[in-house]
Amino acid sequence: MGNLIGIGVDSIFVGNILLAYFLGMCSFLAVSRNITTAAGLGVAVVFVMALTTPANWLIYHLLLAPGALAWAGLPQADLSFLKLILFIAQIAAIVQILELIIDRYSPALYTALGVYLPLITVNCAILGVSLFMVERAYSFAETVVYGTGSGVGWCLAILAMAAINKKLRYADVPKGLQGFGLSMIVTGLIAIGFMLFAGVSV
Amino acid sequence: MNGVVARPWAAVKRTASYKEIVKALWKANPISKQILGICSALAVTVQLQTAVVMGLALTLVVACSNLTVSLLRASIPRNIRIIVQVAVIATLVIIADELLKAFLFEVSKQLSVFVGLIITNCIVLGRTEAYAMNNPPGRAFLDGLANGLGYSSVLIGVAFLRELFGSGRLFGYPVIPEAFYAAGYVNNGLLVLAPGAFIMIGLFVWLEHSLLDKD
Numbered sequence A: 001m002g003n004l005i006g007i008g009v010d011s012i013f014v015g016n017i018l019l020a021y022f023l024g025m026c027s028f029l030a031v032s033r034n035i036t037t038a039a040g041l042g043v044a045v046v047f048v049m050a051l052t053t054p055a056n057w058l059i060y061h062l063l064l065a066p067g068a069l070a071w072a073g074l075p076q077a078d079l080s081f082l083k084l085i086l087f088i089a090q091i092a093a094i095v096q097i098l099e100l101i102i103d104r105y106s107p108a109l110y111t112a113l114g115v116y117l118p119l120i121t122v123n124c125a126i127l128g129v130s131l132f133m134v135e136r137a138y139s140f141a142e143t144v145v146y147g148t149g150s151g152v153g154w155c156l157a158i159l160a161m162a163a164i165n166k167k168l169r170y171a172d173v174p175k176g177l178q179g180f181g182l183s184m185i186v187t188g189l190i191a192i193g194f195m196l197f198a199g200v201s202v
Numbered sequence B: 001m002n003g004v005v006a007r008p009w010a011a012v013k014r015t016a017s018y019k020e021i022v023k024a025l026w027k028a029n030p031i032s033k034q035i036l037g038i039c040s041a042l043a044v045t046v047q048l049q050t051a052v053v054m055g056l057a058l059t060l061v062v063a064c065s066n067l068t069v070s071l072l073r074a075s076i077p078r079n080i081r082i083i084v085q086v087a088v089i090a091t092l093v094i095i096a097d098e099l100l101k102a103f104l105f106e107v108s109k110q111l112s113v114f115v116g117l118i119i120t121n122c123i124v125l126g127r128t129e130a131y132a133m134n135n136p137p138g139r140a141f142l143d144g145l146a147n148g149l150g151y152s153s154v155l156i157g158v159a160f161l162r163e164l165f166g167s168g169r170l171f172g173y174p175v176i177p178e179a180f181y182a183a184g185y186v187n188n189g190l191l192v193l194a195p196g197a198f199i200m201i202g203l204f205v206w207l208e209h210s211l212l213d214k215d
Helices: A002-014 A025-031 A035-064 A068-072 A080-105 A107-113 A116-121 A124-135 A140-168 A180-199 B002-006 B008-013 B016-027 B038-043 B048-072 B078-103 B105-114 B116-120 B122-130 B137-167 B178-182 B194-214
Strands: none
Touching: A002 A140, A002 A180, A025 A035, A025 A140, A025 A180, A025 B038, A035 A068, A035 A080, A035 A116, A035 A124, A035 A140, A080 A107, A080 A116, A080 A124, A080 B078, A080 B116, A124 A140, A124 B105, A124 B116, A140 A180, A180 B194, B016 B137, B038 B116, B038 B137, B038 B194, B048 B078, B048 B105, B048 B116, B048 B122, B048 B137, B078 B105, B078 B116, B078 B122, B105 B116, B116 B122, B122 B137, B137 B194
């Protein structure tokens, strides 16, 4: 249990998927101009990560891992090289299904998230979390916590960035630094803030 | 005539291919100008070696996927083009990943998931979608090559600074003389950590924008 809490805290703060592993930067930079849209995308990412990471765990451990096909009479088969292409297909499929379900049962949520869901398929944080899950050999329960925690961490980071961007609107920034350069430096400072949690032990 | 013979470079400069390459390398560099593919740019730049290998892998993938998509472009139906492109890219990434594992195992372990993440690197899909779908194979290949090199140049620049000032090494060999350390010089540990990457890229882009705006 303590292990699960540790993974959760680590994936939200110290090992933040955006600030420590640099994943999901493109949409982070593009959508952090405004707090409302940032929150919409953030929630969508939490949703999708919490679903796709365990789903990819199942695919990997039931079909692809070395020896996983023993139930089909193929104990020597090792299909793990297919994980990249199957993971991305699975993510695309889940995002599409999620879009249909949300549209059917909660039109209000659909209007809030709608635009962001398709964008998420190409968000490298989603695929990255699935790949890290394989690399670190997490169990199913750990995977659920890790996927959700990473989503929450990403969401926190984009909210912080959107809030800081709002304050920066009236700042006097040197010409060459405006835009991308400044965003990177601000992100660096946020990352330093998140790293301070490294000393917290649970 | 004299001009052409004496300065063949001037003739080269007028060709469409040359203009495409310069555009991708400098004026519309994928990282610093179009803000694409940042994710991996930050993660693999702690050391020069990983940055160089990552740059090569991406250049290979983007050039070959541009070529393949351009060859197939007449037969790809418009409304499923994205998934066809992703399939082409994913196949090439798997090939690159397996090649790295076979010949550069140590480096491939350090790059960990970032080679796989070339699939979702916006540069690759951006080039196949924006360029290869509408241009002949030769030009598309060159465009991919130039964009890959533009990406690598920023990667290598950032990695050079981070490795030199962060750990006092280049390609893993110590380059800062012992005398400096004896005199009180200290490596900047922040550059090795994640925040250092963000700040370094920010400064790099600032420099590049300031230089370009003067032209």
